[in-house]
Amino acid sequence: MAHIVARKRRDGTTGYTVQIVIKRGGKVAYREAQTFDRRQAANAWMVRREQELAKTGAVERARQSDNDPRLAAVIDRYIAESERAIGRTKAQVLRSIKTYDIADLRCSEITSADLLRFVQSLEVAPATRQNYLGHLSAIFAIARPAWGYPLDQQAIKDAFAVSKRLGVTAKGKSRERRPTLDELDRLMVHFGNVRARRPASIPMQKIVAFAIFSTRRQEEIVRIRWDDYEGDRVLVRDMKHPGDKLGDHTWCELPPEASKIIDSMPKRDARIFPYSTGAISAAFTRACPPYLAFQL
Secondary structure, three states: OEEEEEEEOOOOOEEEEEEEEEEEOOEEEEEEEEEEOOHHHHHHHHHHHHHHHOOOOHHHHHHHHHHOOEHHHHHHHHHHHOOOOOOHHHHHHHHHHOOOHHHHOEHHHOOHHHHHHHHHHOOOOHHHHHHHHHHHHHHHHHHHHHHOOOOOHHHHHHHHHHHHHOOOOOOOOOOOOOOOHHHHHHHHHHHHHHHHHOOOOOOHHHHHHHHHHHOOOHHHHOOOEHHHEOOOEEEEOOOOOOOOOOOOOEEEEOOHHHHHHHHOOOOOOOEOOOOOHHHHHHHHHHHOOOOOOOOO
């Protein structure tokens, strides 16, 4: 009746999808799926959901609600069916939205007032709240035309307008300063000590230095392949672009310092820096004291 399938996501994390299939008379009478970040949560939901569906009339009621699912289920479907890389940050934001009360509402129930209450409940900066609404709006834009789900696009447009007027959301501020040479020195010493203790750890000294000299973003760095390197330039795949995130492959010049870093890397993988952005971010965040807000 139900089982759990583990799948690797594009960002390197693992999702655990509970698949429930109920057959009657040899035919599928009901099918449902839900994805979780942890196997324990998936298993707990699977047990509870099986018990709910075992009750008299539960399957019939569930079938009636198929065309008006809860927002959490729509988020899962959007992440699962999107063939475009939606990005690690966007996927994390959408999964976190599933933990709020609004995710339990059915599509037809969600109003601009619900969306406003949701963003007001977020204990984050106004710019981050705006990002949450922005990522959610992508689902509102396709839910009705793609799947027939009654999510009201006007509701989220109204929520954007009202939250902005109330100061609940706002555009992000540009970064005001860069790390000083002393701060970079301390970071490099820290990463050197880590590498000395654990030789198999990520070579953060090289990655940080390459990021500085090449001016490439973290996501771009980990995608560079040996086949993309020509000594004084590299092919940056899917380079960040305001209009399109995919297919913008661009040759970028490298200063000698960046080329020397690449030349020092072992050729054990098709990628020059065969590491995940999550692991690099975690290492950098652990190294920075709380008062530093720099990003690699």
